């Protein structure tokens with residue numbers, strides 16, 4: 280009954296109710312769209328991070344701590360085989376590949392630059408990592424070839440077919456140089472990759488470093504969500520095999536990941552708070568007005584035996600009803616906004632990125648939850664004070680009000 | 682000037698309301714208005730008291746005290762022997778809900794509720810189960826002649842119909858104590874007579890005590906007892922009826 284009276288009171292002044300619903304649903308809709316955009320962005324960041332690092336990587340325990348001491352931290356053939364055997368037992372593992380990373384100086388004529396090199400197996404590429412812009416990618420069987428980032432190529436004035444010189448410290452600490460032919464130039468996801476990274480066949484990297492070892496096994500899994508469970512099993516098996524290796528998952532490897540994602544989470548939080556406050560104060564004003572107009576009715580209800588907390592509940596229900604209707608309407612508004620954005624072809628430039636990416640709003644039932652909660656919470660909170668005020672009125676004073 | 686009304690032959694349990702030495706002062710700025718200046722009053726089952734008095738004499742103030750919707754500055758009000766000053770706000774609300782029926786000059790119906798729902802409302806407060814509610818409301822609606830108006834909201838009713846709804850709402854709890862403040866103040870003479878007639882028959886058939894405040898001389902015709910209020914003091918005009 281209380282809810283029925285509340286509902287009728289809500290519908291009593293259609294203009295005011297429409298105004299309230301417009302405010303709540305616009306706020307909710309906006310929040311739905313913004314949070315859909317943020318989840319699109321963070322999903323994208325997650326995806327490209329995993330593309331860059333794999334789901335997890337396995338290396339000598341010491342490598343993670345002191346990567347520069349190459350003599351003791353590389354994995355030689357036997358350990359690699361033992362780890363590989365463990366990986367082969369896991370059905371979630373879709374692939375793994377050995378890497379050998381190095382830092383060196385790259386030179387072309389009088390131009391030189393710092394280079395982060397990655398030795399990869401062209402026959403077993405499990406990470407995308409880049410897209411070839413000019414020339415071609417490393418092929419199985421390639422020796423003495425290199426593909427370099429587009430910005431790095433531009434800085435050095437290098438084109439596919441040209442030769443570059445790498446100056447590098449071997450694992451023993453002596454100097455080595457290598458002359459490599461540029462097979463291709465790639466486009467990376469981020470600026471620092473395009474300006475500093477290069478890929479060579481792993482045998483070439485081993486020659487340059489004067490080793491037969493590798494430093495990491497990059498592992499990819501069937502699904503992102505399988506990372507933690509597989510990591511847990513694998514950690515245990517690696518420990519009991521006592522191979523002196525340790526695994527790290529992608530989110531730990533990508534040190535910037537948490538930071539970037541929490542920045543977007545913060546932005547979303549700020550937008551949510553703003554909308555919460557906006558809705559709260561607008562609805563507070565509307566409800567205060569609406570309750571005040573009914574002071575005499577409150578007096579009558581109380582005079583015939585309605586308790587204070589009943590009056591409080593009755594008025595609070597009006598706020599809650601507005602929140603529910605406005606919130607649900609807002610999700611529809613949000614879906615409309617999402618469709619509009621997704622078909623508008625708008626784009627934006629993520630920080631550190633080289634190309635505009637489309638602005639898309641990811642819409643899922645889950646992303647409706649927070650906006651709905653915000654809508655209901657803000658209207659509930661805005662009803663509390665005026666409802667409390669009305670419930671506390673002295674009966675005679677309320678009755679005397681015109 | 683003050684008189685205590687007693688009705689010999691009835692025991693204390695039949696006393697519905699008793700007020701002793703009621704005073705009510707209103708402070709407005711530097712001025713103090715003494716709306717009630719020591720009033721003693723008592724009403725029993727089956728009483729029909731009409732209180733006359735000019736405007737501003739303290740009628741509404743007095744009735745509000747008896748109805749437990751306002752507090753006296755001093756003095757005591759007892760409802761069925763219970764001193765209401767000792768009751769919490771919640772208990773007072775229960776007392777009003779269960780023991781007192783109120784009728785206002787301006788009807789004071791809930792505009793969002795139909796005739797049926799307005800009358801049903803006190804039973805909802807009492808958590809009366811639905812089948813009983815339906816039966817009791819329907820019976821009373823028929824009794825006050827609003828069978829065809831059951832589904833209408835107050836703004837679709839005439840003044841007389843509205844007051845009949847209000848009367849039914851006051852009586853639905855089967856209270857034996859109804860307070861009415863100028864119940865005919867907004868009605869024409871014919872309608873007023875009809876409303877008073879309903880009250881009179883409830884008084885006679887069900888022993889309901891009515892205390893009716895008015896300055897309408899016609900209402901006096903229905904009284905068993907008439908009391909005059911002037912400058913915050915009561916005096917009996919007629920006794921018996």
Ligand SMILES: Nc1ncnc2c1ncn2[C@@H]1O[C@H](COP(=O)(O)OP(=O)(O)O)[C@@H](O)[C@H]1O
Pocket residue numbers: 707708709714715716734735736737738739740741742743
């Ligand atoms: N809330 C109030 N504040 C101040 N004065 C009041 C208040 N209520 C009533 N009064 C005064 O008390 C006196 C009695 O008022 P009331 O009981 O309403 O008289 P009646 O109902 O007989 O017309 C009047 O002088 C009125 O102005």
Ligand SMILES: [Mg+2]
Pocket residue numbers: 740741742
């Ligand atoms: Mg009055």
